[in-house]
Amino acid sequence: MLTIRDINVKIGQVEAVRNFSMDVPAGSMIGLVGRNGAGKTTVMRAIMGLARLSGGSVTLNGENLEKVDIHRRPALGLGYMPETRGLIPDLTVEENILLPTWVMRGIDGKARLKLVYDIMPELMPMADRKALLLSGGQQKLVALGRALTVGTRLLLLDEPFEGVAPALAQRLSEVISSLRSESLSTIMSMSETTHSESLLDQVWRIERGANVAAGAA
Amino acid sequence: AAKDTFKVGIVTFLSGQAAQSFGVPAANGAKLLVKKLNAGEVPAPYNTPGMGGMQIEAVLIDEAGGATVQVQEYRNLVQREKVDVVIGYVGSGDCLAVAPVAEELKTFTILYDCGTPRIFEDADYQYVFRTAATATQDNVGLVRYLKALGVDIKTYAGIHQDYAWGHDSWVDFKAAMGRIYPEATVAAELFPAFGAGQYGTEISALMQRRADVIHSSLWGGDLQSFILQGLPRGLFRQAQVALSTADHVLPPLGNNMPEGVIIGARGSYGYMAPESALNTWWDAAYREAYDNVVPVQGPYRMAQALLGLKSAVEKAMKENGGVKPSSEQLSAAMTGLSWESPAGLIEMTNGKGHQAIQSIGFGRTQKDKDGNIVLGDILHFDARCVNPPADKKSIEWIEAGFPGADCD
Amino acid sequence: MNPILRTFGLAALGALVFIAIGLVVPAWFLFTMTKAVGFGLVALGLVGLLRGGLLSFGQGLYYCGGAYVSGLMANWAGVTDMIVLLSVGCIAGGLIAALVSPLVARYRGIFFAMLTMALSMVAYGVLTKIAAIGGSDGFNVPKPTLLGYHLAETGFGLYAIAVVIAALAAAVCRVHFDSGLGLIASAARENELRIEYLGASVFSVSTRSFILAGGLAGLGGTLNGVALGHVDPFFSYWTTSGEMVFIAILGGYASVTAVFGTALVTELVRSFSGQYFPESWQMLLGIFLLLVIVFLPRGVGSMWAKPAKNHAIRSIKEPAT
Amino acid sequence: MDLIFTILLDGLIYASWLFIVALGLTLVFGVLKILNFAHGGLYALGAYGAAIAVPFFAGLGMPEWFSLLAMFIAAAAVAILIAPLIERGLLRYFYGRDEVLILLITYAVFLILEDVTKMIFGVNPYYVFEPRNLLGNVEMGSLFYVGYDLALIGLAIVCGLGVWFGLNRTRIGKITLAVIKEPEVSQAMGVNIARIYLLAFGVGVFLAALGGAFTSPLISVQPGNSVSVIVVSFAVVIIGGLGSIPGAAIGALIVGIARAFAVYELPEAEIFIIYLVMVAVLIFRPEGLFTPIKARKI
Amino acid sequence: MSGAVLEVKGLMKSFGALVAANNLNVEVMPAARLSLIGSNGAGKTTFVNMVTGYLKPDAGQVKLDGKDITRLPPRLITRAGLGRSFQIPQLCEAMTPVDNILVALEIAGDGGSVFRPARTKGSLDRAVEMLERFGLERYAGRPVNELPGGVRKLIDIAMSLASRPRVFLLDEPTSGVSTEEKFPLMDKVMAALEGERSAVIFVEHDMEIVTRYADRVLAFYSGEIIADDAPDEVLNDPAVQKYVTGTAR
Ligand SMILES: Nc1ncnc2c1ncn2[C@@H]1O[C@H](COP(=O)(O)OP(=O)(O)OP(=O)(O)O)[C@@H](O)[C@H]1O
Ligand SMILES: Nc1ncnc2c1ncn2[C@@H]1O[C@H](COP(=O)(O)OP(=O)(O)OP(=O)(O)O)[C@@H](O)[C@H]1O
Ligand SMILES: [Mg+2]
């Protein structure tokens, strides 16, 4: 479904990603694993268009993403949870989750919100709190919820378990595994696979921006 | 030597607030007069081409940017552009700053407009001249005019921009009032910032204090805004407003000018110019060149500077055998000189022969029979009636009760 | 060689070269360069502030302070010796800054800029009111002397003094910027919280830069007041401060010499466009500014002054990417 | 009593004018992190626009009251013509760069606008009296006030509430907030941030031009109007807290009333009263009266 | 006198209606290895922030070596001998790691001199040595904002250690650090503090790290300390298992 072919990304003088390739079949859970600075975040940003490719291509169901404006990519079913969480501090939790539905055509915000609450009921009590008041881990939850509202085809979760207490991490991996379906693929970046070994169909390793080895988890 | 060109640096406001009211009209006047002088088309006694036969080349410089910039630009004019003389400066600060530099560079320089008496009262210069009277006459003349019209004044108020010009004008006016209307008291004195643009509060304050006369040295955009904002609020009905330097807002405001406002022009300029062949020519030439707009103080003052220069150049050349005169020769020729200008006779009597005096006119707006606003009640005061004698400082002269004033 | 000695040696050499240049250039250019040094000194102080993440939009106050105090001293006490005047102006600028600093040193960014501007505007307003020192018209400053000699009318003497002062100031600033405190100041620009948690006071770091900048501004004000022969409250007006900022930003904070160059270039651009396009020089200045920002965003000084290299670690290899 | 009333009323009128101008400034800063020096130039363009539009529509035989509408049209026209030019053509290449650098860029734009305006409209003044005569005069206390001036108070309130409501109570407003705080993430959530930037800048330009347009009947429209406006509105925005709308309102009120007080009671201080107020406020509230909330950073 | 280096008594903090710290009492002995665990939003960072002067507590007292440091600014707390690192690294972003360390050493030294050059052979050597201790030398010459998260974390810690604190608080030192590097990182931190007999307090979500490096664990939940004991005891506490570690079934 998603095909990454020989992409290169330069950040400043640094080649953060070099000739990296990856295939994500429909309905799969992929782990993108590498040490700090290996380039995981950069790959995700490249898929979202936030990092510019200096070579190679990213195609989603045959469509070359490079031709799609950044702000039109979510409409293709791409849900992104950034490493920094990226919540809007002045908006409430609920508004944060709804944000993508406000700008996309033909999407039923209410229904999506209900779906997210069904999957993660712990968000409901926080619904009216402003995002800036949440602790780091709570923000992760909300960011995941927000990614779910649009991520109907491909979820990009950058370090979903990082900084999350074990109890919550467990809960998160439950949530993520409950999302498993025919049509939805998930890429999770992580520096370790402890929380998620059971979840993953495939692990892609990245080191210094380049592929190392791919294989089943 | 007749093939020589005579290079004149001309400095006046081409941008900023003073451009529209003073600078650009003066620059226009300069361009026009230089052209006419070069062509020898100015009436006698100025009907010889150029300056002593030399074609005039004008270098125009913007006066904006403050005294520091002007000192530098002055040096550039003299040292880089090698102009023969400099004519310029509306701002008092610019005049004060440039004068010592002119002296240092030994370059003949005419201050054509600025009003502060400090220049020749605080220092002596060899190369610096001012071909227009100081601001003293504006305010002394205005009080005399009020008296001549028989205006009854028990209280008066002032509104002036908050810089030297405004403060000096108010000081002179108050001093003159003290002599001529000794009973009158000050009801309010307001100093809005230069370029404030909004006068609602000031107008309220003036109206609440209910003065018989409101004196103002506002000019340009500030003055126009003040008039526009005061008119519907009845300010001009409530008090006799006396504006010391307002002639230049008459052409743009036209019939939006309120009735019964006393207008000064800092000289016998424009509407108040004396009848003479020279003035008739000047008025017509300017109107023809610039959309039939009446020349006001800016172009007149520029003209009297240029004509004074021409007189001095030609006088000096008569004495030096017809070569291009040096700054020293020009200075000698200019000292104590007098010459005819469209605004009447200019006499370099004060400041050891470096400071001009001239006559001044005032008028009051009124409606003519077609309902148009025109200037009526025009009166002139002789130069020696409104200017101190050569040996007196202005403010001392006023406070002493105008000794030696000659008002016929 | 000791880096401090080396810096001062270079400065002395530079001063000699520029004094030599002064012997051959026309008088108007000599004057323009002198004035550029005056502005450049103020901008150099701003560079110091900028290195610490502070932008003052009110350096006019200290510039004006230096010019007024030294100018009044020349007028009232008859002291015209440049060494005395420059010292007095420098101290006056620094002292005013020291008085103001408790008030401003805890601010950052735009607020700092605007607060300093407001203070300079209050000074401007007050000075325009004091008729005894000329109100808004200001006053003239007598011709300077040096050790009893009158400085030549050509302006060369003053220019030479300006060059020496500029070289000295640049050297002092270079040494200071490269010092421990200079490094801490730059660190404060990047992350104040970190500096506080390392145990340093951002407040006192800022205060020091501010007083240094004030002193340099006072120096510049004195030099320009004397060179122009005239001072007025416009020295403290916000557009004057704005011009200094303009020069400092164009110079960039990598270099301590660039500001003098950008001051000169700005003066020349303004002067020539003011003469040849008197009706549109503002536009040309605006376009010039845009061009510099677009093509040299880190300032002209970034062309030659590279951020200090860590020679000791050059040998260590970058990660092989 | 009468005096206090007059001071308050005069202060309020002045504050209303200030607020309309400062509102655009604070909005543009809030969204784009740009302290827009060119705001004064845009204000001047609004005034010129009104000076052209009012007679133009009168010439088309429109009724007199239409001149009020014509001023809105003029402001909108300025926004539509100029905002894309400046924002798309220049500013967008500098987003995320140093605030000071961007301030310099807008300063350059200001310089250019000054001369371009002068080239287009010349140095001779323009006048628009008509709108100011429409609303009659009102007697208040012992004085006459012009209805139009009082109506400015209403306009200021409408503008302020409008922008506040738009930003805090509408979706587009909340999207704008999102772009303010997290431009990149917003983009990844589907927000066309270019459009939001343009919109916010456009509204800012519109407000600047509107301020100018509605001031044009009070002044003679000519070069040199723009400079003083900038500094005062900077002061207002700083006093209120950068990016805060209620802050701008309170800031304008404080400045307006302080100035009115100075005119009556302390005319010598009028020239610097605004700066004194600013210094005083900042001493007690280092980031202005209303500081927008910031995200946790440690 | 209890012999504790750090005494925290009755610390309270609310944000509006939310109580983020409710009567926290802790005593820390010299050379203690104390870990703070807790669910997300339990109040760990708030605790660290109050102890280190970033937040002013509503009530309560913090004493370092018997000296009250409760309302001191961070600068003075640091100088008193209490250091901290940050959950989100606080670095001088445009500067290189070497410069960051130089700044830290400079401040920890004499606070920086007006003219003595910052970059002498000696000072650079010391900075590089510090980086080497954390295995960071290969990043030395790049601005830190170009460096990966884990590296930034280490630089942050290294900077904080320059002042040789007697009590050192680390807020999630290993989050964002890859598995392979977590243990080496903690080893380095602990080793660096070993010689000083400094007490270490670290917030941690990874229980492997907790069990390996802590000799005492505080478990936070909803603004309160729900357990305070040796690691084994705490991790077997049912409440802790339910709310924090999630190992209860
Ligand atoms: N803003 C930036 N500027 C310059 N270089 C960067 C920037 N962000 C990342 N890099 C470089 O790109 C490379 C890959 O970084 P990336 O953030 O993608 O790694 P990662 O695998 O996500 O690491 P981590 O586990 O620490 O999040 C690193 O070498 C890093 O130094
Ligand atoms: N500045 C603040 N304003 C309002 N609420 C806050 C603030 N800081 C923290 N909180 C709230 O206090 C509670 C405790 O937050 P804290 O950051 O201390 O949690 P934590 O234990 O560090 O969590 P995490 O493991 O997710 O980092 C949270 O509910 C958080 O929302
Ligand atoms: Mg990453």
Ligand SMILES: [Mg+2]
């Ligand atoms: Mg935390």
